[in-house]
Amino acid sequence: MKYCSISEASAKFNIPESTIRYYEKKGLLPLIERDENGRRLFSENQMALLETVICLKNTHMPISGIKQYMDWIIEGDQTIELRLEMMNNHKQAVLAEIALMTESLKRIDFKITRYQNRNYNGEEGLE
Amino acid sequence: MKYCSISEASAKFNIPESTIRYYEKKGLLPLIERDENGRRLFSENQMALLETVICLKNTHMPISGIKQYMDWIIEGDQTIELRLEMMNNHKQAVLAEIALMTESLKRIDFKITRYQNRNYNGEEGLE
DNA sequence: ATACGACTTAAACCATGGTTTAAGTCAACG
């Protein structure tokens, strides 16, 4: 099994080392091993967990939620129902956010079109 | 022309009055009129501008960016090119963010499926 | 030997985006 240093993990996922340390301190990355000098060793399992953290972060789950999820993973199989429910809820929240952004983007597109055509016919106000 | 009070604007867009005041203080809502007692009066134009602020906020434009856009609106037609460029750039940023969220959602969906089927065949690690 | 680079820690610091508080003004209602 190959292990990664923090710099390799940082480079692989393109996030600062300081952020990885911060995540560990916040409990998002439990069970990270250390070498004989106290340096973090990321196993493939840990790299997968880090990728999961990033994935949840990309979809705007708060730190507290990610921590809860990670705590449940560590607890083991008896938390699968809880994790399933959490991911289902999160999925709905993400879909709602994407829908809101997509809707807002329509209005932005409308502005772009208006600016491109300079359609100011007196009905449009200031914008 | 009908005017709205801050409480009506708050109710219409479902955001706290304190947030509207904060936006005005930050320069996102310029030229708001006042009645003889100093209370804010939102014209239809102002309501449209507030909706624009909310739209940009929904798509995660920072306050500083929204302020720049509003400043350009106040400046008038000579800033149309700048506004067009800004909205085009912002649109690309929003599309990129939606793409990232959509991609991350795929991984979440994969977890959901795995939890539903309880497919733990020894190759999956802890999750 | 020493200096460099990669790492460690705890704690301080920072930006962003609001929210809350305290103190006050005004108009209308009982």
Place this chain on the structure above:
DNA sequence: CGTTGACTTAAACCATGGTTTAAGTCGTAT
């Protein structure tokens, strides 16, 4: 007349999510 409700202000406060700093340890290359 007084109190209630809707509003005003400036300033303090807060949560979130990191980032930076300072001081130190280790292994390796010169």
